[in-house]
Amino acid sequence: MAVLSAQAVNRATLSRQLLLERADVGPVEAVRRLAGMQGQEPKHPYVGLWTRLSRFADTDLTAAVEAREVVRASLYRGTLHLVTAEDYLRFRTTLAPVLEAGLRMLKDRAEGLEPDKVVAAARKLLQKGPLTFTEIRDALQEQFPAVNDRALGFCTRMMVPLVIHPSQTRWGYQANARFTLAEQWLGREPLLDAVPEELVIRYLDAFGPATPTDFQTWSGLPGAKAVFDTLELERFEDATGRTLYDVPDAPRPDPETPTPVRFLPEFDNLLLAYATRERVIADAYRPAVFTKNLRVKATYLVDGQVAGLWTAEKKRAVATLTLTPFGRTLKRTKAALEREGEALVRFLEPDAKTHEVVTAGG
Structure with a gap:
């Protein structure tokens, strides 16, 4: 098994993350290549694309949001991400177990919560148009007065496929944003079947070479090793003896490739996609x-x-x-x-x- 030095792993990672040199692509293609961008706050993907693309203006991404080519929604690890519309529709069902497992965080606040009934009620509410979560919680509280309002809102956020409705602001979204049903905004429902194998390949395209545990850290999906083992992947050993997996013929630049200084926004993907982060x-x-x-x-x-x-x-x-x-x-x-x-x-x-x-x- 070939051994990759720490610097070789670093350069491969930077190459996938468009950080060795700025890419001459548009924002939608960049977001696709990155398998999405952490979007906990709306400004961060704008900065992340500015640092990765050779020609980028904030209006480029805002236009893509308004054209419904990219969406901001809860996805990987149950946190907000900016992803292409195609990837959201492709992988929302694959990641549904991660989102639904988030309900365990409610603990005692989940007393009396019946998720199926809440989901049905929330869908009915949102079919009338976009709502803020304050509005969603207030309306659901009227229907389920004995249930904690935060539990009602969190259940809706995790179990109903929603995207954030954009607004006419510089960074595309206002602070107290409205949410809308994904199928209404995109005109299609998410893929019915889970495709974890495809998600593993997309992860390695954007973050490889990496371990199954790294994939689990990024996605939130457990049991990744079994999925990795079904795929035809290249295997390497890193300097610590761990087995790293990668897609065949993926870019792995010369370890001595010069690297430019780069500025990363808060919550950048690069720092959140690995179980151990010594590569960066x-x-x-x-x-x-x-x-x-x-x-x-x-x-x-x-x-x-x-x-x-x-x-x-x-x-x-x-x-x-x-x-x-x-x-x-x-x-x-x-x-x-x-x-x-x-x-x-x-x-x-x-x-x-x-x-x-x-x-x-x-």
């Missing part, structure tokens, strides 16, 4: 990135590895991007970060009169 972030830096309140901070990459954090803010007419490095930064690397950072802050705050990049404590 040293264990020593993880506590600074993954917070106790379950946020994943915005980071930047140097030589393919997370090397620091970044934040951006606008005060009056000045937009500032602040770098917080985890260690010493070489002069040439700092110059590259400042060039890329200024381009990013101009993208984020185009109306500011002044754009600057500063280093915390420096």
Whole structure:
């Protein structure tokens, strides 16, 4: 079995994630190649595409959302993702067990909850048009007064195929968004049959080479090893002796391929798709990135590895991007970060009169 060095795994990952060089594709194709993008907050996929595509404007993604080519919905791990409409329809049923298992989180609040009845009632409500979850909970509470209102809302979110209705805002969605039935918005119902084998291939296309446990971490689906074993996949060994699987003929660049500095948004896919994340972030830096309140901070990459954090803010007419490095930064690397950072802050705050990049404590 061929052995892949840590740097070889890193370069293969960056290549799949469009981070070795910016891709000359549109946002829909990019979202498809990435097998979706974490969309916990609406701005993050915009930043993630800006850093990955050679020609990208926020209006490009907004237009794709409005054209119903991409949707924002609960999917992998039961969290909000931006995915192509085709992938949502293809994989929603495959991931239904993950979403339904989320009901266990309700614990005592699920007392009296009858999911089938709630799902039927919620569908009937939403057939009349998009609703916010406050409106959904209030309406369901009238029908099920003895059941916790949060349990009613969560059951609806997890068990009814819903997408978020876009709004006329810069990042495509408002804070208190409305939800609509997926089949109404897309004109088709999700595929009836689960296709976990297809999902494994799509995962490896976007994140490989990887282990079945990595796939489970990304998707939330258990029992991945059995699915991997049914597929014709290449096998490698990493530097720790683990078996990594990959699709045949997938790009695995030379480990010495140069890597540009790149800025990643909060909750970027790259940091959430693996059981262990040493391919892109040293264990020593993880506590600074993954917070106790379950946020994943915005980071930047140097030589393919997370090397620091970044934040951006606008005060009056000045937009500032602040770098917080985890260690010493070489002069040439700092110059590259400042060039890329200024381009990013101009993208984020185009109306500011002044754009600057500063280093915390420096």
